[in-house]
Amino acid sequence: MTVPLESPAGGGGDAVAAPEALLRLDSVEVVYDHVISVLRGVSITVPEGAIVALLGPNGAGKTTTLKAISNLLRVERGDITGGEIHFRGERIDKLAPGDLVRRGIIQVMEGRRCFPHLTVHENLLTGSYTRKDGKAAVRSDLERVYGHFPALGERRRILAGFISGGEQQMLAIGRALMSRPAMVLLDEPSMGLAPQVVARIFSEVRQLNEEEGVTFLLAEQNANMALGVAGYGYILESGQIALEGTAAELHGNPAVREHYLGLSHAAAQSADEGGRAG
Amino acid sequence: MEFLWDFFVAPFLDMIDFPIFLAEVAVSGLLTGVMYSLVALGFVLIFKASQVFNFAQGAMVLFAALTLVGLIEHGLPIWGALPVTAIVMVGLAFAIERGMLRPLINQPPITLFMATIGLSFLLEGAGEWAWGSNVKALDLGIPNSPVDVGGMLLNEFDLIAALVAAVLVAALALLFQHTPMGRALRAVADDPQAALSLGISLRTIWIIVWSVAGIVAIVAGIMWGAKSGVQFSLSLIALKALPVLILGGLTSVPGAIVGGLIIGLGEKIAEVYWGPVIGGAIENWFAYMLAMLVLMFRPQGLFGEKIIERV
Numbered sequence: 405m406t407v408p409l410e411s412p413a414g415g416g417g418d419a420v421a422a423p424e425a426l427l428r429l430d431s432v433e434v435v436y437d438h439v440i441s442v443l444r445g446v447s448i449t450v451p452e453g454a455i456v457a458l459l460g461p462n463g464a465g466k467t468t469t470l471k472a473i474s475n476l477l478r479v480e481r482g483d484i485t486g487g488e489i490h491f492r493g494e495r496i497d498k499l500a501p502g503d504l505v506r507r508g509i510i511q512v513m514e515g516r517r518c519f520p521h522l523t524v525h526e527n528l529l530t531g532s533y534t535r536k537d538g539k540a541a542v543r544s545d546l547e548r549v550y551g552h553f554p555a556l557g558e559r560r561r562i563l564a565g566f567i568s569g570g571e572q573q574m575l576a577i578g579r580a581l582m583s584r585p586a587m588v589l590l591d592e593p594s595m596g597l598a599p600q601v602v603a604r605i606f607s608e609v610r611q612l613n614e615e616e617g618v619t620f621l622l623a624e625q626n627a628n629m630a631l632g633v634a635g636y637g638y639i640l641e642s643g644q645i646a647l648e649g650t651a652a653e654l655h656g657n658p659a660v661r662e663h664y665l666g667l668s669h670a671a672a673q674s675a676d677e678g679g680r681a682g
Numbered sequence: 683m684e685f686l687w688d689f690f691v692a693p694f695l696d697m698i699d700f701p702i703f704l705a706e707v708a709v710s711g712l713l714t715g716v717m718y719s720l721v722a723l724g725f726v727l728i729f730k731a732s733q734v735f736n737f738a739q740g741a742m743v744l745f746a747a748l749t750l751v752g753l754i755e756h757g758l759p760i761w762g763a764l765p766v767t768a769i770v771m772v773g774l775a776f777a778i779e780r781g782m783l784r785p786l787i788n789q790p791p792i793t794l795f796m797a798t799i800g801l802s803f804l805l806e807g808a809g810e811w812a813w814g815s816n817v818k819a820l821d822l823g824i825p826n827s828p829v830d831v832g833g834m835l836l837n838e839f840d841l842i843a844a845l846v847a848a849v850l851v852a853a854l855a856l857l858f859q860h861t862p863m864g865r866a867l868r869a870v871a872d873d874p875q876a877a878l879s880l881g882i883s884l885r886t887i888w889i890i891v892w893s894v895a896g897i898v899a900i901v902a903g904i905m906w907g908a909k910s911g912v913q914f915s916l917s918l919i920a921l922k923a924l925p926v927l928i929l930g931g932l933t934s935v936p937g938a939i940v941g942g943l944i945i946g947l948g949e950k951i952a953e954v955y956w957g958p959v960i961g962g963a964i965e966n967w968f969a970y971m972l973a974m975l976v977l978m979f980r981p982q983g984l985f986g987e988k989i990i991e992r993v
Binding site for chain 2: 474476479480481500501502503504505506510511512513517518519520521522526529530531533534579580583
């Protein structure tokens with residue numbers, strides 16, 4: 405059986421049909437304030453151990469997609485009005501954020517959102533809030549995070565509000581890792597950071613994926629960077645998946661090159677047919 | 683000329699001439715200030731963790747004191763009545779989370795503020811309905827008599843009250859700074875949504891802070907109640923806490939404590955030394971005038987949390 409470009413959209417016995425799918429969204433619809441339709445049937449599959457990129461312009465619904473998964477919509481008056489979300493075969497779209505973190509899904513929100521009046525060390529510890537496996541395990545994970553991000557170790561006693569933007573992004577990722585996640589929903593990690601810093605953060609993401617087997621769903625405007633680490637990508641436009649494919653396919657697609665990678669070509673006249681294909 | 687002399691010079695000469703009396707006045711002012719701090723502390727805890735300005739804090743003090751006195755009147759010893767009152771206040775925190783905070787989630791702050799005004803009426807009514815509206819005496823068995831401390835005559839009750847307040851504040855500081863729960867509370871105070879994304883339950887945190895504020899209200903209610911009787915006017919000491927909050931900043935626990943001390947100290951000294959010059963009753967308005975001056979020159983309060991912003 406050949407695997408088509410589209411992910412295997414399961415009907416009945418999902419766990420058997422797609423054993424490798426860690427997370428699956430089936431035509432998820434999200435409405436804000438009961439009237440504003442933001443997601444209009446988004447289907448995404450993230451296999452275990454993968455890095456999947458979610459690309460698209462500002463306002464396309466990338467953040468909303470991630471928040472639909474982590475169930476952070478409610479506090480912003482958003483609601484999932486259609487579709488289903490499954491994690492390891494279990495339906496999760498009705499679970500509270502805390503229950504999701506306990507099951508291994510955690511979101512690193514856009515803008516880093518470190519706690520400015522807590523020290524770097526305390527910020528990391530807040531990530532272990534849901535854990536029940538004892539202090540020793542938490543301590544060894546702390547050292548692991550400091551090992552990945554030595555800059556944080558040097559600043560562990562400093563208030564998080566006073567460290568640099570790149571360090572805050574590392575702290576936000578490290579804080580999420582403290583929950584021992586199977587999957588991290590990483591929202592716009594490149595935002596407002598210098599290119600070298602972005603490169604370092606992305607290489608750290610790749611390392612975490614390879615060495616610790618953490619699965620990532622990565623929402624990014626910086627498509628170039630994202631497709632550099634991701635194996636597969638989805639392009640979201642106006643709340644719908646406009647296109648999907650492996651990183652190589654997307655990289656080769658003229659519409660993607662034109663609109664998302666900033667690589668203008670004479671051959672870009674086919675932009676629209678490609679862009680609306682999905 | 684004589685007035686200027688009386689106002690600007692004579693009080694200071696008095697202070698220099700009788701330093702022990704000045705010390706007595708200052709210490710008794712600080713001791714009253716401790717009790718203002720306690721009420722203000724309840725406001726700060728709730729505001730930090732849930733961005734709700736809890737107008738009902740005064741009513742909670744009254745409700746706690748009424749419950750305690752009512753239980754004692756029904757024959758419970760004070761050491762039995764205290765834990766029962768604490769359980770009632772924790773139950774109240776659960777009820778407030780379920781009946782007020784949860785339905786009003788995502789509403790603008792002014793809506794929640796209005797809800798707490800409603801809550802204050804509810805609590806005042808419920809307290810008086812359950813325990814009656816007559817003035818009740820709360821006798822703790824602590825003599826309201828002066829004791830000699832290093833040459834100063836101080837009120838024994840005030841000293842004990844200050845000690846209890848100090849222990850309470852130390853316990854709270856320990857809870858906030860050194861426990862996982864305290865860390866979660868501070869995280870929610872900084873960024874509720876980020877805390878939620880880490881699996882910290884906002885509902886649990888709200889129940890905890892409202893419970894802690896309820897416990898603080900019991901302590902404040904006991905002190906004020908023992909001093910001036912348990913009666914409706916207890917709920918008005920919330921108004922006295924407002925200048926403390928303006929002085930100390932709404933988000934600062936140390937600010938609430940120092941703000942209360944400054945106001946207690948200031949109004950006592952003003953009353954004793956300047957009261958005779960301008961006809962007394964300075965204690966009634968001193969706090970508000972001080973608050974107004976602070977608002978003009980330092981609107982975030984003396985200790986209001988600095989907003990950390992990197993540019």
